[in-house]
């Protein structure tokens with residue numbers, strides 16, 4: 001039995017992206033839920049399973065049920081960091097296929113920008129790392145970038161080109177938080193934080209939320225918008241702390257991507273549009289390699305000089321990504337919402353012509369959890 | 382399993398007395414760090430404490446940039462011990478910019494962020 005094409009996203013919405021002054025994380029989450037239900041043409045009382053992950057609320061699934069006045073049959077609160085939401089879609093598809101639920105809601109929201117202006121996390125430094133004061137999570141990614149540069153000759157300029165591409169996409173997205181011009185030179189001249197990463201290698205700190213409604217494929221066309229089918233998914237977990245990562249140049253995306261593509265019956269060259277969790281510039285290079293869009297060690301050359309920018313050979317992070325569009329702490333759900341918009345043809349100036357097949361990929365922890373979803377339009381079933 | 386403190390507490394107690402030890406699996410021979418209850422290679426609970434050679438090679442490094450008034454820059458590295466385990470640490474006695482993957486280093490007991498004992502490294506041969 002395969003989950004390929006068995007469930008679909010029938011509603012999607014964002015809320016509070018950028019700055020949502022005076023709102024709590026859960027209020028932003030519920031605004032996104034309200035939008036996604038309206039988009040799906042589904043009433044709240046039809047929701048019978050929910051999934052969420054909120055970094056500061058251990059029991060966030062219960063909080064969401066309470067806020068919505070729901071008594072769900074299933075409450076999913078699995079928390080692997082920013083990748084959680086791409087795992088939620090897989091569990092949703094399983095519940096739907098087994099007829100244990102009929103309408104699944106996945107939601108997230110954060111007010112970290114207006115509440116604190118920095119990453120809000122309940123995580124402390126790991127016991128065996130704390131004595132050395134790494135910046136969390138920045139230094140973990142810096143170590144991965146350093147190793148990639150050492151091992152494969154990846155350059156400072158190539159890292160910068162990831163940020164430049166994200167900004168070029170953001171300039172086509174009126175909802176993106178930062179849309180000023182950004183050059184390779186600007187990135188390389190920005191403040192050094194934890195070598196080799198500079199300020200412009202790092203994702204934004206914004207508010208924002210997103211929500212999705214999923215139903216079985218057989219009823220997916222009963223909704224106002226074109227369904228976006230879940231064709232494949234896979235996970236990979238390699239460690240929790242960066243000092244325990246077996247090889248800093250190979251992430252669990254190699255496992256998650258292969259599993260997702262096998263389920264979907266597609267190859268990297270089939271994918272029309274790619275949405276990756278770009279917490280830092282190095283992430284994009286690592287994930288493009290591990291997901292099979294280029295060979296290991298060649299990610300730097302792949303992104304160089306506009307390779308993933310508008311007009312390049314592969315459109316990556318068409319909303320502007322966590323680097324330039326929105327990053328409220330856990331970016332995963334935003335990869336899914338942008339993939340839905342692209343596959344529905346709703347992406348305006350940044351729309352990829354004829355986009356039928358999208359890959360969304362989430363990262364959790366410090367390159368620790370990787371989850372890949374392959375999504376497709378009706379034409380791909 | 383034996384009663385008494387777990388491997389984290391045992392490691393910390395040894396370190397506080399200036400002793401750096403890692404575990405070795407009595408079943409499959411794999412060295413283990415961080416300290417664990419069972420061997421991640423084979424699942425055996427037969428882990429004994431052994432003294433590593435202290436020889437290691439830098440695997441990756443970063444330098445956290447801090448203004449002088451906030452304590453100045455400091456390095457953070459991942460090192461691979463000769464026994465095949467990796468750990469986070471810091472390399473003392475050398476300019477931050479001269480630390481790179483491949484640098485041979487040797488362990489000693491130094492001071493961590495809060496003044497507690499911590500395993501730190503210096504370039505092999507006492508450079509700098």
Ligand SMILES: [Zn+2]
Nearest residue numbers: 406409420423
């Ligand atoms: Zn063993």
